[in-house]
Each structure stands twice: as structure tokens, then as C-alpha cells.
Amino acid sequence: MNPPARTALFAVAAWLCNCASGAPETPLNHQPSANRLLLGFGADATAAQRALEAKFDQQLQRANMRDWMKRMTSHAHHLGSPYGKEVAEFIATQFRTWGYDTEIEQFDVLFPTPSDRLLEMTAPSHFEARLAELPLPQDATSGLTDEQLPTYNAFSIDGDVAAELVYVNQGVPKDYELLERRGIDVSGKIVIARYGGSWRGIKPKVAAEHGAVGCLIYSDPRDDGYFEGDVYPQGSYRNENGAQRGSVVDMPLYPGDPLTPGVPAGKNAKRLAIKDAPSLTKIPVLPISYADALPLLKALTNGPVAPEGWRGALPITYHLGPGPAKVHLKLQFDWKLRPAYDVIAKLAGAEQAEQWVIRGNHHDAWVFGAEDPISGTVTLMEEARVLSELKKQGWRPKRTIVFTVWDGEEPGLIGSTEWVEAHAESLREHAVAYINTDNNGRGYLRVSGSHTLEKFVSDISKDVFDPEKKISVEARLRSDRIVYGSPDERREARDRADLRIGALGSGSDYTPFLQHLGVASLDIRYSGESDGGSYHSIYDSFDYYTRFGDPNFDYGIALAQTAGRAVLRLADAQTLPFEFTDFADTIASYLKEVKKLADDMREETRETNRQINDHDFDAVSDPAQILLPPKKHDPVPFLNFAPLDNALAILQESARAYEIALGKARATNVSWPAQAVQDLNAILMKTELAMTLDRGLPRREWYKHQIYAPGFYTGYGVKTLPAVREAIEQRRWPEADQEIVLTGRTLEQVAEEINRAATMVTTTSGQ
């Protein structure tokens, strides 16, 4: 496995025929793996790597995944729980057994758990919400009620409020615009929002912005219950007592420990006072089941009938209120610092030990977490175990592989964020990429991440076979986009050489790596055929997962093969498999989107203002109902997108230059000094860093990445070119103009790095 110190040009250049041809491979879907060179590998190295991957595949054992899952889900293991610590120790012990250099890093982080929860309706009749999921004979762990965290939203503030209820749909900004048009003011009221349409933490944030004093979030059976399918335990969907726990910390502001933004939550860290922590909610908030929501919504008979799109699947007429339903919400939390245990296990690289390929998954759950996160955790562990076997069999990775198993992901990516903040400097120096997984299930490969790795992961998807279909997971995904996609998606699925991957917003542990540090990241899972409603519930259990999730761990194996290949190839590649034409193509599509956003807003604003001026809204209003005209807005100015247009052109040129340089290098026969390969890799691994700006995004400094961010008003949902896009969305026109310039400069900074790489290839290969 040990490569020569000097790399023959052939070996460096041969893989270029894959990424540098420009023309799609033919036939796209069924190219035999063996004939295709791996990105970053020459012919011999490809053959060796493929042999290694075959050995890797052969040794993956689903029984391990099953056993470990059974063990780790046998008790509740949330952040700060006794069994959570045991789980971390169990994982660490396994890694040690496998020969990894393993440690548990501890952080002391704020994690409130409920000491008092009361929700009662006080008018027009009395009803006290049960606020509990019920044990089921078909679900062995559901009866362990003593150790389960109750249903609540972490980082809600304490509160004791009583007020009339208002139904606010999904509780996103546009819902409040409509409420205002219907003459409904939520100030001083308690709002009830259904899950969906945004990440949950947005709901209390926007409710508080509008003056509400409390917030309930419920799972409507339309979105998460019997409307979707048979409910548990008959089927996999959320039953009437199921409630979705979850964090409501203001993650789009910054994730991690709310008391230590930007710095690690070590023993002696300087901490904010709880009252000063900006990421806590401003009002108390509680998640409830649809059994608990039904009496409340049924009693909400005042006010207009909710618009059609706002209505759920409860057997009632949905009204907006306010009242006559009045509710009393009392929440008290135990505001303790608790220990978070991150397991960090290293396998040192044989050649470039200072280059780290990081592979992560969290281990903490809301309750038992068989799917979320243990289905991913056991996959990561099985990958690690087999790597240790390969090592016993003589293999050593070129680069260092770091397995990371995080605590405290559920309350707010706490374990990963604190670790990243603790090791920011060395990570910026050493991290090649971060490969994240979380939950997993039957279905289709889902990858989101850095588009400089799009071709890399697209190639991997050609080499992993779908356990149900015996075709590559890539071919299956192409068929999915052909059958169910839009005409554009269908055309691309047929014609584009690489499968498109999504952009990362937030919701798992890649966020600190990608968006705070600027480390290229991928998030990988399988899903689509194991839908259900166990998310953040006591029913996310071993019994449930082995019935509805991935009963035979077939997709656990597929995920291990996928993420395993990503790790192995990144660790062993001669030159790092970053590629930039797909990236530039993606940026072009984002730029098109933000331009269209501005154009559409301009046209919409113009049209709406015209309708207001022409009294069209007055003409169509029904005197029996209140429906005020929308608000007038100032006209949307034409923005100067030239800085982004110019930057994109430069970026595209640099991507092409690198591609051409590699193509030419292939035609020559010059040997490369090892140092040159090293230098090239050193540039390549930092192209993502060039996408960050130290000042961060406007009003949220923690988020440094200028291409990808979670949306300030969407939460998990990604905003690409976020500084520009959100300035437009929020109608901050001078800011939009400034951010266009800054984002343009950032892209030019990336192009500069790519050009440096291209020049190095050109010079070294004597062109």
C-alpha cells in the first residue's frame, strides 16, 4: 500500500481522463467500475484502492450494527444522562479495542431539562394536556418512563403565561403577514403553530418578534400522523400521543453552548449569564401531541376560518382565533451545566499525518434514538472496525483518519461545535474534509455538501450497489429523478455526467466544520422508503427501527460502503479529489436564483402596489369578512450584480484552467516531486476556507461561509449566497449592494486559489 516517494506523472495524470474530459461518460449509468479511474488516483493506485474497497465491503457485518444498536438504544441516552455517558464510554472502548488513538473530550455545557410543565385550557372549558407519550406493549423501551426526557423544547425560557390562543399555521413570517391582513394581532396572545415549513426554533422566534407571550408547537396529523399512514404501533406514523421534542435554541445565530459563543465550553471558560444568552428563546415554548392539540383547536372557534393551506387533518374547522380558547402555559427548567462527552479516535496517516480526514456522527439522542442517531452511529463504528481490520491486514492510510462521535447534537450541535471551537486553529490547518452522517433508512442516497466534492461523491455513488435493486445507487437515483423529477431534473439526470448534490443548511454536526471553519463537508444518508413518525419521540426505538427503518441493516451496509469509500479515497488519494467545474456550475445557478429573486420581488411589489392603488383589493373584499390589502412596499431597486457576474466569470475560468492544466499534464511524461503533490494538495484542501470571510454574515458573525448558511428565518433550510440572498429577502437594499461586492470578492478569492493550483500543475508538469 505504500506509494513511492516520487509519483510517476502517469499515475498523477491518469485519473484526469475522468474529470478533465468535459464530455459525459458513456453510458452514464452503467460504466463498469473497474474501467473508471478514481479521482485522484492513477491506474495502479485505482486498482489497489478498488481491491481495498472490495476487502472493506466484504468485512462489513450487519450483525454488529444490529447488536450495537440494540445495546445503545436500551436506555435513554440524552446529553447529560447516565446512559449517555455509558454510550460514549462504550464507543470509546470499542475504538480502543480496534487500535485507535482514542479519547473522550469533555465540555461543560448549558442544557436545561424540565422541572415543571403545565398546559391547560381554562376557557371555554377546562382541559389539561397530558404531555406524555404512552408505553406500548409492542415497543420494549417505551415503558422506561423514568429515564425518558419528557416532551419539551430545549432552550425555551421559563415562563408562566395565560392568554387567548391564536392559530398561526407554521408560524413563519409570511403567516403573520396574512394574520395581519385578517386583522389579527398576536401580541399578548399564546400562539399555536404546527410543525413544518421551517425549523421549529423559528416559530417561537417569530412569535416573539410579533409580541406573543407563549408558543405551542404541535404535530398535525396532516404532516406527521394518520393522514400520512397507519400510526404506531399498527404502522410507522406518529400516533395521537406522539410529540416531537427538539431544540429551539437560535441556531441560525450560532449553534453550540448558548453561554460560550465562539469559544469552547471548557471548565474555566468565560460564560455569559443565562439571561444574556442571545440564542435562548424570548418566550416559553412547548411541543405537544395532536391528542393534546385537538381540544384546544376545537375550542378555537372565534375568528376567520384558516386559509385552505393552513388547515391540517384534525376533524375540525380550523379557525384563527383569538379565543374563545384560553390557555395557561407554565414551564420551569433546571438550568444546569452538564458534561458533553465527544469521542475522538485517530488512525494516524502513514504519509501525510498532518492531513486529517474527519468522519463524524453524534451519539446522543432525545430518548432512545435508534434511527436518530444510532442508525448512523453504528454505521460509522462498523466502518471504523473494518478499517482496523484492514490495518491488521497491512493497509495504512496515507492521511490521518479521525473518527468523531458527538454528544449534545440534539440540543444544538453542542459537542461538535465546542470541539471545533476548541481546535479551530489546528483544524483550519489540518482538516481535509468532514464526512457527516446522522440517521439512515431504506431508500435512496441523499448527499448534500461542498460542491467541490460533487464529482467525487457522484463517482462513489456509481460504485455502491443498491441492496434492493442490484444496480448502483447512482443509477437508482437517476431513475428517481427521471420518473419523479421536474423536466429540468429529468434532463440533467440523463445528460449530466455528475449527479447534483444539495447544499448544506443546518441540522447536523457538519455546521461548525463547514460554516464556521470552512472545511469542505459532506452529509450522507439513505432515505425515502422508511418514512414514519418516530422523529424525536420515545418510539424511535430498536423495535421500531428493525420493523420500519432498515430491518436487515441493508442500507446500513450501503451507507458504510458510501461513507467508507469517501473516507478511504480522501485518505489515500494521491492528489485530493476536489474539482471545480461542478462548483462553478452550481454557483452560476445560485447567482441566477438571487437575480430572479430580486426580479420577482420587483415585479411582485410593483404589481401589488398597483393593485392597492387601483383599489382592486377593496373591490374583491367580502364585507362579511376582514381581509385588508397587503402592505405597500417601496419599489425594489435594480441591483448592481456586476461584481458577482464578474467574479463568476473569473471563477469559471479558473475551474476550466485547472481542468485544462490537468489535461495537458496528462499528455506529458514528467515525474512529480512528492513535495509538488503535497503543495498542490495543500492548496486544494483550503479552497473551502477561501469561501469564508472572517467578519461572518451580517448580524451573525459565527457563520463565516459566504456560500452556504442556514436561513435566518428557515433554520435548517439552506440559504446559498446567504448574505446577498437574505439582504434581498429582507429588503435591505444598500446591504444587498454591499454584500454583492463582498461575496464577489470571496468568489474571486476562491478563483485565485484554484488558479494557484492550476499554475502549480502547469509549472510542475513542465507545460
Place this chain on the structure above:
Amino acid sequence: MNPPARTALFAVAAWLCNCASGAPETPLNHQPSANRLLLGFGADATAAQRALEAKFDQQLQRANMRDWMKRMTSHAHHLGSPYGKEVAEFIATQFRTWGYDTEIEQFDVLFPTPSDRLLEMTAPSHFEARLAELPLPQDATSGLTDEQLPTYNAFSIDGDVAAELVYVNQGVPKDYELLERRGIDVSGKIVIARYGGSWRGIKPKVAAEHGAVGCLIYSDPRDDGYFEGDVYPQGSYRNENGAQRGSVVDMPLYPGDPLTPGVPAGKNAKRLAIKDAPSLTKIPVLPISYADALPLLKALTNGPVAPEGWRGALPITYHLGPGPAKVHLKLQFDWKLRPAYDVIAKLAGAEQAEQWVIRGNHHDAWVFGAEDPISGTVTLMEEARVLSELKKQGWRPKRTIVFTVWDGEEPGLIGSTEWVEAHAESLREHAVAYINTDNNGRGYLRVSGSHTLEKFVSDISKDVFDPEKKISVEARLRSDRIVYGSPDERREARDRADLRIGALGSGSDYTPFLQHLGVASLDIRYSGESDGGSYHSIYDSFDYYTRFGDPNFDYGIALAQTAGRAVLRLADAQTLPFEFTDFADTIASYLKEVKKLADDMREETRETNRQINDHDFDAVSDPAQILLPPKKHDPVPFLNFAPLDNALAILQESARAYEIALGKARATNVSWPAQAVQDLNAILMKTELAMTLDRGLPRREWYKHQIYAPGFYTGYGVKTLPAVREAIEQRRWPEADQEIVLTGRTLEQVAEEINRAATMVTTTSGQ
């Protein structure tokens, strides 16, 4: 009011400035009525007519509408009922009192009423459906249970069947395609379909085509119940016991008495045997409430979960079945001939008594029918009363006005169809146009009909004021299209001189006039702000209507003003107000649609076949579910649309020629002999007849019109250019080619008539 025998050219031509300019009027929405000449009237005649209309408006009394409604809805008055006869006699008496030449014409028509109705679930548990709407203290007539027709579908055959249940969504052909892909065969089964997606009679028709032995149709609360709004008596929507009665006779084949297709059901008519009547259903069918449907659907736990778009608002997981729910359906009817009483009242014309302007509304109801049809019936009566007042005040219409009040509309347009069949020859000779109304409520003007009357009715809408907004109903409608329409509709609402009207399918008494005879027709109502769920229920009552429908009969007045103006202007116009550029423009849009239909089907077929061949469907199927690939179809050939393209060009030219001829006539100063005006009108009133072919539509000879027809698989829903469109939809390619030729010839036939009119104008005015 008596116009001179010779009409000064000025008078003939002056109105042309309105329809012949081509340019839109400015400003579109607010042109003062007084400055606009009426179509077909000169300046003096316009002034006189406007004065007449003002007198007409002043004398309309909402108290009459209210009193008559209260009286006519005090008992059940369905076809064949004792009170139905009283209602007809009451109406006739009123007309006689008002001086009309009035008679009641009787037909003897088949009308089955239930003698036995049983629906029970026999597995997995027992449940017997209540099959009854309940009396409510808030609804005075709801307690008159003895006289109410029970909930049933008229013209279902007798049956006694027991089988497993299958849920078929709306029971239209594409629903069965999906069932087949899910591996579900309905043959030998009883299907349950929800209302919606087609006229109800399509559901048992398509179910029988697929081998089902029985059919239930229920009102899902998603479409017609609490999902929409508060239910009766708290609100206006259908409550859990409400069920929708209605006819299931195969109306798209032919309406009217099923035993006498094409001929009047007189005493001695030759009648088909009931077993030979092709328009009866092939399987028994019963409508049920959602209270009765819920236990059945809840017990339907077998088979896949219904696709998302198929799911309603009951608090269950919708499954497709079959079973385990098994039901037993027993239906027996009393197959009697019953008398239908049409009230026909004439006001003879002073000048062209042989030209009849016909105004109609039905009087029979399913039960009390306050909205359907009495809200329209009382409007018609008040129009007639005021005309009689105008007559007393010295006015006489130029043309004969015929008021028609139909019996037996509900079971299948029986009264109108039989009358039209009885008087076909003279109607073809004398009918100028038929103006229909049916139910009415608060809201917006809704007009569908012959597009040769589009400009005429668009002009009327500028002269009627919305009672809520004090702007013209036209301006309100334009605002509605501006605020809620598609971009195209919005642009047209701002820029097009005339408001577009819809095309007529079926569902009310215009069908025999328009589609069998070829008499230009309009259907007029107000709606949109009085939504509810009383349709064909015992709750369609006086109490309900005066609470939710049009409490003060404001829109009753608006409808009387609208339909009244249509009648008055058609009756008094010097030249008949038909216009052809809007018509040609509409035909152009239909032709574009059918071409697009063929193109879309071609592309879709090609794409689907490709996906089947490429095994894309196999790749995406979930092994845990059955989802077969769709069926392959032969490629869609390119059709020769040239005959329609050529015919359209000729039609457009003729419309323009008529417009230009009138424009030039205006510039000359020649007097027209009365006979020339007569001759021109004789041509104009028969242009609609030129749109018919005696052979009818393929496989449904009764329907003669080649532009408008109810869809064979949609029922009420219109199919324009039906012979061509349905041949394409049904993939009958040789037939499509033939029908393109025939429809093209029909359009040329229309163009020829228009050209004759143009030539007459040119010659007479000495151009």
C-alpha cells in the same frame, strides 16, 4: 317605444362605434354608462332603452323574491310531488295575473323514487348506515320528513349486492389507472368514491366499466364539510349527516326522459322498455353522508395507503382496500312515470313576434330547494312581473319574450329537454337566444355561454352595480381576475375590452337549447361569497338561504338587473347584438388547446414509454409496495390540424369582414329598409345553428353542437371542440383526423353565415 318602420342609418350604425372599433374602450372599467351606445341600438334607441332599464330597476322588489321563496320552499317540491304541482300552478297563476299568455305543458316522464335502501357493513364488524339527514330546530322545514325525498341517486338501477369495498378516490378514469398500477382490481367489488372531480353520474359509469358491482358516493369533509368551514347549523357547510342527492342518469349521452331520447315524452310517446334505456346506470349507486362513510373507510385497512391527493379530511388513514370492510347494498325503486309541469308564459312582440327571446329557470327541487333553484326562480318571476308593469306603463317588446319555468331539471333536465324536443322545429325557426338562470348567491357575476354574445353580456356587466361595492359588477370581476387570476388572466382583465365568459358544459336547462338545437344561450348567476354545503340537501331551505345565501336578496336584484337587461336588450335591439371577433378569438384559443393536448400527450407517451423501456420504474419501485409501471401506449401520431387552421383563418376573416362592413356602413348615410334589418337579424340569430351537425357527436347523436358539449367522462364539465378533443383524449387517432375535418367544415359553415351578414350590410348600406 314603437320604433319607425324604416330605420335611419345613423340609428343602425351608431352602435357600431362600440363593437367595431377593435381598440379597447378607455378607461375600461369606469366608462360612464350613459356615454356608451348599446349593442344593436342607435343613439336615440339607446337613450330610450336606458330609460326603460332605469324604470325596470326601480320597480324590482326584493320583498317579492323573499315572499315567493318562503312560499315555494315551504314544502318539498320535487318532480312528481303534490307540492311540485302546486308550485307550478302558483307560478302559472302569477304569470296569468301579470297578463302573460300562460300555459302549463305536461310531459309524462320516468322518475324512480326509492322504495328500499339498505347499506350495511358486514365485516369486519357490523354497521348499518343511517341514510338520513336529521331535523334541526334552527331549520323550520328540516322536520318535514314525510314529504322529503330520501337521500338517493336518481336513475340508479335496482340492486342487491354484497362485496368487499375498494376506495377509488373520485372514481374517474385516471383513478382506475392508478389502482391498476397498485395491483387493485375492482371487478366484483363495491367501490366507494368521494364527490368531486367529475359530475356524480360519471362515477358509477366508470366503476361499471371496470367491473364493479356497486357504487357508493360520499361527501368527504375535505371537499364538502368541516374542512371548508363551520357546519350547519353553526355555519353553512355540510354537517356529518348531510348527503348529496342527485341524478346519475348518463346525461352526457342524452338528457331528459330516459325512455324517450330525442322525442317528447307525451302521453302516447313510443317509450323504450326500462331495461333498454341506455342512460340508466349499469350498477346500483347510493350517495351517503360522511357520518355513514366514516365507519366503512375506517374499516378499510387493507391495501396500500391512498395517494396523498386521494385523501380526505376524515380522521383516518385512507386505504385503497379491498376490504376487510365488506358491505351489503340493497336498492329498490318505484319505477313510475310521473307528470312534469313546465310553465310557459309569453309576452308577444310588437314588431317581430316570430322572434322569441327565451328566459328560463327550473322550479323543481330535490327537496325544498331555496337556493337550487328557487333563488333563480324568484328572480325570473320578479323580472317577469316588472316587465308586465312596464307593459302597463306603455312599453311593448319588439320581439316575443317567452318565460319558461321547468319541472324535472334535477333528475336530468327533463322538463326543458322534453319541451325542446316537442317544439324543436319552431324553436329552430324562432328562437333568438335562451337566457338561463338557476341558483344565485352573494358574490361575483358568473356568465357562461355562446361567445357570439360575449361582448353583449360584457356590456351588460358594465351597467349593473354590485350591491356591496357600488362599482359595476364588471369592474369587480376585473379586480377579482387582477388579484386572484393567473398572469394571463390579469393581463386580459386589464387590457381586453370584453370580459371573457366561460363555455357551457351541462348541469342546467340551457343544454337542450344550446347543444341539441343550436340556440345561442347564456347561463347567468352570482356566486363566490355564499359558499356552503346545502346543495341537494334538506338544508337547502328558506332558513338557510336567508342566513347564508343572499339574506337581503341584494344579489337577487343584481341578477334580475343582469338577466332582465339581457332579455330587454335582445327583445328590443334594432339589430341583434351578436358579435364575432370575440367568438373567433375564443375558437383560436380552443384550437391552441387541442393542439397542445395532442403535443403534450405525444411527449408524455414518448417519455413514459422511454422510462418503461429504460426500466426506470423498476429502479424506483419500493419492494415493500406494489407499484407497477404505467401501461405503454402507441406513439401519438402528428395530426393534420390544417383543416382547423384554415377554417379558423376563414372564420377570423369573416368576423373581421362583418366588423369592417359595419364600420363602413356607419360612415355612409343610407336608410335601411325594415326588411333588410329583418333579413340581417334572420341571419344573425341562426349563426349558432350553423355550429351544429345533424349527425351529432360521435356515439352521442343527441348532442349536435360541435363547439360546446358536456364531457363524456366529466359530465357537467365542458369539452370545447368536443369531437376533436375527446378523440384525442381517448386516443382514437383516425377519428381525430376525421373530426378535425368535420369541425373545420362546421366552422366554415359559421363563417359563411357571418360573411352573408357582412355582405348584406355592405350591399344595403351601398358600399
